[in-house]
Amino acid sequence: MRTMAGRRRGRPLVAVAGVSALLALISACGGSSSGGGGGGSVEGSKITLSVQAGLVPQFQKYVAAYEKAYPKRKVTVGSLPDDATQYVQQLVTERLGNKLPDVLMNVDYAANPLADGNVTLDIADRLEKGTDGLKGSSFLPQFVGQYRPVSHPEQITGLPVSADSTTLFYNKAVFEKAGVTEYPKATWTWDDLYRVGAEIEQKTGGKYAGLTAPLGTGDQPAVYNPVIHAMGGYVYDPKTKKSGIGQPEAIKAWEMLLKAYGTASPKYSANVAGQPKFEQGQSAMAFSVRAAVPNIKQSLKDDWDAQTMPKLNGKPTVGGGSYGLSISKSSHNQDAAWAFLAWFYSQDGGMKVAQATGQVVPPTQEGVDHGTWRQLPAPPQNEAAFAQDAKDAYLPAALPGSAGTVLSDSVIKAVQQVELQHRSVADAFGDAEKAVNQALQSAK
Incomplete structure (x- = not known):
């Protein structure tokens, strides 16, 4: 996404x-x-x-x-x-x-x-x-x-x-094929999202993804920014002009987001084309935005709906x-x-x-x-989900200069190091934070 x-x-x-x-x-x-x-x-x-x-x-x-x-x-x-x-x-x-x-x-x-x-x-x-x-x-x-x-x-x-703003889309037909009757609710947490996603993945033998991976191939700022924020951390602080993607609060967020791979979502792949597509009926749930609705309506003939983004620590995790x-x-x-x-x-x-x-x-x-x-x-059917998520959207400050590109590249690299090279989350994102902060220093 x-x-x-x-x-x-x-x-x-x-x-x-x-x-x-x-x-x-x-x-x-x-x-x-x-x-x-x-x-x-x-x-x-x-x-x-x-x-x-x-x-x-x-x-x-x-x-x-x-x-x-x-x-x-x-x-x-x-x-x-x-x-x-x-x-x-x-x-x-x-x-x-x-x-x-x-x-x-x-x-x-x-x-x-x-x-x-x-x-x-x-x-x-x-x-x-x-x-x-x-x-x-x-x-x-x-x-x-x-x-x-x-x-x-x-x-x-x-x-x-x-x-x-990001919203949770879900395919009722895939839920039915998996024999799962618990559709997403406005009260869902990320634990609920992962639990039901893993159940669908398991009951369909991997034929359908329970959840399209929240981080995709690695870089989804509209997903990780609000999650890190809900954990009490930050990606970029414009006051100090520093990134905190390697700080303890952010590490907890990365660990939770990476947890989707291989459980609620298929194992990590750097191949975008090979990832399950919600609009093609290949996954039960996915994060997307209102702009994608016409394409999904044209491509997906299954019965589907939308729900607000899951909560974390009692806070909405809506990006945009x-x-x-x-x-x-x-x-x-x-x-x-x-x-x-x-x-x-x-x-x-x-x-x-x-x-x-x-x-x-x-x-x-x-x-x-x-x-x-x-x-x-x-x-x-649930248009109210888009309205609520628009109001709850967390939109962080943009990084100056080329630091935004460095952030994107560094996050992707860290995700790949964790998933493909089995490096620790703390070490991978600690190095990523250093790279971004170096870029921020140069941008001053």
């Missing part, structure tokens, strides 16, 4: 090596850092909007709806590379050439460097005033928090498109992430760009179109509780 916006489209949603250097180039070079400002007429305006290529068809639908509502306003949709590194590089090039679109796709992993590189506009004041009905207080704070730059936390440089929309700092018509965002995030505007896809849980309190996405045909 590669959970967030980039992962579900095959893009590596990790901090990209070299991002900080690329964005530092922007700040170091000449040219206007504040852009064109809010001038220009909204009616009769023409703005540009760029998103990664995989999202272009969907955003063309949004734009068609917007232009139908406002015939005198025009929006041209441009394409950004799906590859994370190329995506940032193109924005860098466009920034240097003063050719950034008025509205651009932002991503949680790139939000900090894009803000520091003068690519994205601070919209906190507009959100505070509720200009055109778009209020910052209406959004789920942890998702908006991903677009608060670490260097300037009072700013907001983007808005999330969806409250993309997002991609969002930002106004470029160099836009010459920021008012028109803002008007598009105000329409896009309204329940009768873009959010209505987005919810109809079945992929989006609006990132607002109102949208989570009363959005039209909750009225779509089943499966899943």
Whole structure:
């Protein structure tokens, strides 16, 4: 499971090596850092909007709806590379050439460097005033928090498109084939998850996985971040600028997560293609996100449903992430760009179109509780699970510079050392922590 916006489209949603250097180039070079400002007429305006290529068809639908509502306003949709590194590089090039679109796709992993590189506009004041009905207080704070730059936390440089949070999916048909009648409940703990997963694995002789491995091939930050947090530990502390993935609390979390391999889940394999797929009916349970629902509904003909993530130490263990929309700092018509965002995030505007896809849980309190996405045909039946997990999602601060890439690589290496080389969890993740902290030192 590669959970967030980039992962579900095959893009590596990790901090990209070299991002900080690329964005530092922007700040170091000449040219206007504040852009064109809010001038220009909204009616009769023409703005540009760029998103990664995989999202272009969907955003063309949004734009068609917007232009139908406002015939005198025009929006041209441009394409950004799906590859994370190329995506940032193109924005860098466009920034240097003063050719950034008025509205651009932002991503949680790139939000900090894009803000520091003068690519994205601070919209906190507009959100505070509720200009055109778009209020910052209406959004789920942890998702908006991903677009608060670490260097300037009072700013907001983007808005999330969806409250993309992990949820437990389960296949009732596989449960029935295993003769197991205990479906996941909202009160489940990780012990319950593993117990039932192991029972299904055992009763089907391994024909079906009880649980798709929570860590996959090793790196699932949307899974391990909230688990480590529930254990009282941390992956990254922005105050001390240190990682704690090798500390005692984190070690307990890793031990619990690794326990799935060979019991509730098949034994570890570095081959992604060889892992059981929930959407192909190969596993009884899996962690996924709302964005995966349309694909699962199309691929899986079995009866299936969703439940909230299991609890640990009485705490929810919901992870998440997002991609969002930002106004470029160099836009010459920021008012028109803002008007598009105000329409896009309204329940009768873009959010209505987005919810109809079945992929989006609006990132607002109102949208989570009363959005039209909750009225779509089943499966899943338990739409309330997505709403609760969106509210409970734990979204940690992004690591600066190339430290995010080092974290990803180090976690995968540590998991493989434990599972394939039988190294101790404490030693493997102790070394992983050292590698990440070295990268964090270099990023200061």
